[in-house]
Amino acid sequence: MKEGFQSCGQRISIVGTTGSGKTTLARKIAQHLEIPHIELDALYWEPNWTAASEQVFRERVSEALKGDRWIIDGNYSKVREIVLSQADTVVFLDYSFWLVMRQLLQRTLRRSLKQEELWNGNREDIWKSFFSQDSILLWMVQTYQRNREKYPALFQQVEYVHLSVVHLQSPQMTKKWLLSFNSYRCN
Numbered sequence: 001m002k003e004g005f006q007s008c009g010q011r012i013s014i015v016g017t018t019g020s021g022k023t024t025l026a027r028k029i030a031q032h033l034e035i036p037h038i039e040l041d042a043l044y045w046e047p048n049w050t051a052a053s054e055q056v057f058r059e060r061v062s063e064a065l066k067g068d069r070w071i072i073d074g075n076y077s078k079v080r081e082i083v084l085s086q087a088d089t090v091v092f093l094d095y096s097f098w099l100v101m102r103q104l105l106q107r108t109l110r111r112s113l114k115q116e117e118l119w120n121g122n123r124e125d126i127w128k129s130f131f132s133q134d135s136i137l138l139w140m141v142q143t144y145q146r147n148r149e150k151y152p153a154l155f156q157q158v159e160y161v162h163l164s165v166v167h168l169q170s171p172q173m174t175k176k177w178l179l180s181f182n183s184y185r186c187n
Contacts, residue, residue: 016093019104040074
């Protein structure tokens with residue numbers, strides 16, 4: 001997998017474990033490259049934390065990706081082939097377990113206490129976020145290792161050979177990578 005930014009991506013997918021910083025990185029890149037940012041969570045979650053049907057979700061994602069230039073973040077397997085078949089670059093945030101856990105704890109606590117609106121009026125509830133079977137923290141623990149194994153294998157599959165893959169394993173590596181194209185702007 002490549003560590004540097006080999007070309008200026010026009011259609012970028014950012015993947016990684018919950019809490020790794022996908023949306024934060026996507027926003028930075030979108031702003032720098034002046035391209036639309038698409039959050040899969042915003043397309044998936046309806047009011048009251050109700051999931052969109054698979055058909056509706058797939059239609060929303062297909063519609064969102066109609067442009068020539070975009071950056072999208074998220075890990076939904078239901079739409080993975082739609083996203084990755086159209087992407088030219090994929091960025092895999094593969095940070096250490098404890099770093100991701102710390103980031104997720106801080107983010108979840110902040111969102112819960114400030115009652116920040118996420119998507120479609122949804123807000124994180126401190127009880128559900130920390131202590132329920134639907135806990136985002138529990139989800140991260142359950143999926144962390146699986147994602148670390150899944151993505152490198154996935155990017156080796158023949159249907160994804162067209163992707164320029166950027167594998168970032170630390171925030172320092174991410175900063176260095178961002179600097180490698182910071183002065184470059186796509187047209």
